[in-house]
Amino acid sequence: MIQAPISERSAAMAGPGSGSVDQQGAQLRRIAARFDLGGAIAAIEPLGNGNVNDTYRVTLSGDPARRFVLQRLNTTVFPHPERVMGNIAALGNHLEGRLAQEAAGPGRRWEVPRLIAPLGAEKHWLQDGNDVWRLTTFIEGAQCLETVATEAQAWQLGFGLGTFHRLLSDLPIEALADTLEGFHITPAYLAAYERALACSTAASCEELSFCQAFVAERSALAGVLETAKDQGVLRLRPIHGDPKVNNVMLDAASGAAVALVDLDTVKPGLIHYDIGDCCRSGCNPLGEETKDWQAVCFDPGRCEAILAGYLNAARGSLTTEDIAYLFDAIRLIAFELGLRFLTDHLQGDVYFKTREAGQNLDRALVQFQLTASIEAQEEAIRALIERLR
Ligand code: GN1
Numbered sequence: 001m002i003q004a005p006i007s008e009r010s011a012a013m014a015g016p017g018s019g020s021v022d023q024q025g026a027q028l029r030r031i032a033a034r035f036d037l038g039g040a041i042a043a044i045e046p047l048g049n050g051n052v053n054d055t056y057r058v059t060l061s062g063d064p065a066r067r068f069v070l071q072r073l074n075t076t077v078f079p080h081p082e083r084v085m086g087n088i089a090a091l092g093n094h095l096e097g098r099l100a101q102e103a104a105g106p107g108r109r110w111e112v113p114r115l116i117a118p119l120g121a122e123k124h125w126l127q128d129g130n131d132v133w134r135l136t137t138f139i140e141g142a143q144c145l146e147t148v149a150t151e152a153q154a155w156q157l158g159f160g161l162g163t164f165h166r167l168l169s170d171l172p173i174e175a176l177a178d179t180l181e182g183f184h185i186t187p188a189y190l191a192a193y194e195r196a197l198a199c200s201t202a203a204s205c206e207e208l209s210f211c212q213a214f215v216a217e218r219s220a221l222a223g224v225l226e227t228a229k230d231q232g233v234l235r236l237r238p239i240h241g242d243p244k245v246n247n248v249m250l251d252a253a254s255g256a257a258v259a260l261v262d263l264d265t266v267k268p269g270l271i272h273y274d275i276g277d278c279c280r281s282g283c284n285p286l287g288e289e290t291k292d293w294q295a296v297c298f299d300p301g302r303c304e305a306i307l308a309g310y311l312n313a314a315r316g317s318l319t320t321e322d323i324a325y326l327f328d329a330i331r332l333i334a335f336e337l338g339l340r341f342l343t344d345h346l347q348g349d350v351y352f353k354t355r356e357a358g359q360n361l362d363r364a365l366v367q368f369q370l371t372a373s374i375e376a377q378e379e380a381i382r383a384l385i386e387r388l389r
């Protein structure tokens with residue numbers, strides 16, 4: 001798991017609130033101690049590189065040391081914590097039921113982060129002032145990647161997402177709440193971008209003009225998945241919502257996918273959002289935070305491996321129409337994320353965490369360059385999808 005000590009991160013990334021590292025550490029210990037940990041806390045450290053919530057690893061004393069994940073939920077992004085937590089509980093119960101009947105694959109382990117309740121509480125989360133906290137189990141013996149280095153890793157990424165979809169395929173969507181209205185509805189993001197542009201005070205620059213022209217040329221594409229959904233060609237299913245590279249845990253020894261984490265965005269949606277997100281993230285070897293945006297390209301080899309892994313786990317649940325929209329999904333989700341970063345830049349960085357001014361504009365450029373690379377390789381990507389049918 002890639003992580004940095006609190007002192008190496010900005011206050012915004014380290015959260016919670018302002019104050020010294022010592023004060024933050026004391027607050028984290030106070031919060032963690034209110035959960036049913038079953039032991040004494042030895043250490044709490046920042047975990048991962050999430051753009052939305054604040055995430056920490058809690059380690060207890062003892063050998064072997066038990067570990068947990070403590071998170072402060074971003075309630076600006078998720079204004080209905082009870083829905084988020086209800087979905088995570090429903091998903092956990094469903095997956096545990098399925099896993100009791102069947103293995104994820106021959107000789108494979110598959111795990112689900114489970115919620116640990118606060119002491120003496122009926123709810124799965126803790127309200128502390130305006131903050132909402134939760135504690136989950138830690139997936140031991142596993143790690144996540146920030147970028148995919150090999151096609152074998154890409155295959156595991158796809159297999160992990162396919163397994164998640166397969167295990168959830170019999171969970172009725174009515175069991176899941178809408179935790180984030182408008183999430184992955186690209187036409188709604190386009191409308192939000194146009195509103196933000198009309199009243200933005202962001203400084204004009206060459207990069208911003210490039211982005212504006214890039215979006216204007218592609219605005220007609222925005223509705224491709226929503227139209228197919230409205231026409232009944234594609235249907236809603238339980239999705240993860242955020243299956244980027246670093247949300248897929250791989251076994252530390254074998255490299256096999258063992259869990260999907262970061263379950264806030266689990267809700268009814270199109271599996272195409274997930275497949276598109278997994279590919280836009282897993283097929284960009286430079287990663288989404290690179291400064292060298294002009295060098296960003298989409299790697300079709302990794303894409304073929306992700307889709308092969310996905311289909312190995314979930315082929316049975318995909319229709320001919322689902323497959324027909326895979327290319328559109330891969331292009332659209334890269335474009336959509338660029339649009340979301342650009343809108344946040346125009347709005348003054350109110351949604352995604354940033355460490356420096358202009359970071360969301362840089363992130364938008366990376367996703368737009370990735371979109372352009374996908375478009376330039378359309379024929380090859382469509383051909384590899386055909387080969388996998
Ligand atoms: C956010 O928090 P994190 O890093 O898991 C975002 C995703 C984006 C991702 C881009 C709720 O995810 O949609 O794809 O950043 N999550 C939300 O890195 O908006």
Ligand code: MG
Binds near residue numbers: 242265
């Ligand atoms: Mg997330």
